[in-house]
Amino acid sequence: MNESTAPAVHVIDHPIVRSRLSLLRQESTDSLHFRQALHDIAKLMVYQMTSDLETEVIAIETPLCPTEGHRLKRPLTLVPILRAGVGLMNGIAEILSEAAVGYIGLYRDEETLEPQCYYSKFPPNLAESDVILVDPMLATGNSSAEGASQLKAAGATRIKFAALIAAPEGIETFHRQHPDIPIYTAHIDEGLNENAYIVPGLGDAGDRYFGTV
Template sequence: MTNVKVVDHPLVQHKLTMMRRQDTSTAGFRRLLREISTLLCYEVTRDLELTSVRIQTPLCEMDSPVLEGKKLVFASILRAGNGLLEGMLDLVPSARVAHIGLYRNHDTLEAVQYYFKAPEDLENRLVIVVDPMLATANSAISAINQLKAHGAQNIRFLCLLAAPEGIERFHSVHPEIDIYTATVDERLNELGYILPGLGDAGDRMYGTR
């Protein structure tokens, strides 16, 4: 699929299998999500631009690479996005953070926004939107609509699981945005959940139902 990058690293796939298991504890699920998010973060930032600076090592001077441009922005779709966010901040602690509060109306499956807070100057930053699931894509589309309205131009979307229906709908609205995911599952069920999936990521993270 165009603009979809599946991260098939063995460690990612192994940890995802552990997360799918129904008997994985809340603590175990949370730990695995943090670990897998760090691995996914390596892939979504693989092509960041670099520049060189002159430094002094213990032995001599050298030109050495550093990231070029303004700091990244990680945009978490609340509440489940925070599970990915924490592991990514372990890897890139200097990143700025945006929070986008959305919940899914279980009757219409539409996204309802209740909160938005983002750093300034989004137009000059790479914004990586994070949410564990790309199911109907309604939440992802709504979040990116808001980010674009606030000036974001360079956006990527990162998730654990994606459904084919969600990818198709997402790219019908935002065709230019790359999706990074650990896997593309089979389909959505009649309630809009990904199959085989791993259940509700937020509930499994926080022990709620």
């Protein structure tokens, strides 16, 4: 696969992102400060994730005279994978306040170990939208890949994937199934341990965000 067609992985490398990510990793960080740090990173990720969105020219009136303005050409849709994806999505939505929100609920089949969808709800204009799939921990990649498959089955064609932390194994699995979807992440960690947790990671993002540790 040549460079022009290789699946894209964008690491959001920024001093504030690195600082907030260290706070998220710290075991002693409480839920309040965990949420704040996660939202901070999410807002900084938005800048790069949306840099190629198309706009169209519109006529506007300033207090002084008519002029040209711009608006996004297509609607936006955010789709977190429940429940951990909600935290990262909330931070993204603070910037993309006009975005519609869909949801995907997945669980792991204990016999096949494959993700199964128990809930999905999408806006009716998904096929016309720029869609951001959100799951903070790209570990094995199975759930995230299934989430992307659910979106495509519902008609989405312009999809990006946002993950707080990614493991190389998860990136490989995700892009093996969805080479057309770019990944945006704050950091690529070392890999997975024997329990399929990202190392060094930050623990269970959902439990820490919602205070259910």
